[in-house]
Amino acid sequence: MSKISKFFKGGGSAASKGRGGPSPQEALARLRETEEMLSKKQEYLEARIARELAVARQHGTKNKRAALQALKRKKRYEKQLSQIDGTLSTIEFQREALENSHTNTEVLKNMGYAAQAMKKVHENMDLNKIDDLMQDITEQQDVAQEISDAISNRATFGDEFDE
Numbered sequence: 149m150s151k152i153s154k155f156f157k158g159g160g161s162a163a164s165k166g167r168g169g170p171s172p173q174e175a176l177a178r179l180r181e182t183e184e185m186l187s188k189k190q191e192y193l194e195a196r197i198a199r200e201l202a203v204a205r206q207h208g209t210k211n212k213r214a215a216l217q218a219l220k221r222k223k224r225y226e227k228q229l230s231q232i233d234g235t236l237s238t239i240e241f242q243r244e245a246l247e248n249s250h251t252n253t254e255v256l257k258n259m260g261y262a263a264q265a266m267k268k269v270h271e272n273m274d275l276n277k278i279d280d281l282m283q284d285i286t287e288q289q290d291v292a293q294e295i296s297d298a299i300s301n302r303a304t305f306g307d308e309f310d311e
Contacts, residue, residue, distance in 0.1 A: 172249075172253075175246055176246060179239055179242060183240065186235060186236050186239070190232050190233075193228055193232070196221075196225050197225045200221045200222035201222055203218040204218040204219045
């Protein structure tokens, strides 16, 4: 079965149909396949346009009917090429939107995991215990400062007495 018929007939894995739709990776792969197929068709049409233009120039004024037919075919090919360009733009936009939404989903999922981890870490913490601990730390810092001040003051042995 060709890629095009698979695409339009919905050919895909049974697993993706059972889940209610394709996964983002499957959808992205299909969009990329379609982009590739349309790009090849673009190249083919561009070559045909160049060929028809060459035929029209070759016949020029000698065989106006053949030149006109070649120009008409060229115009048809250009119309098809324009349609393919529009389709490719739409597919690229859809692929980028799908990639962005998949990224956002992954980010949201990871943020949920982080929130659960934070909740688990904070389960064993009691706000009253933390306040008590912070007060103890502050008191000990004050004691350490007083000791440091006492040690760093100059000893004034004998200067205090006035005869």
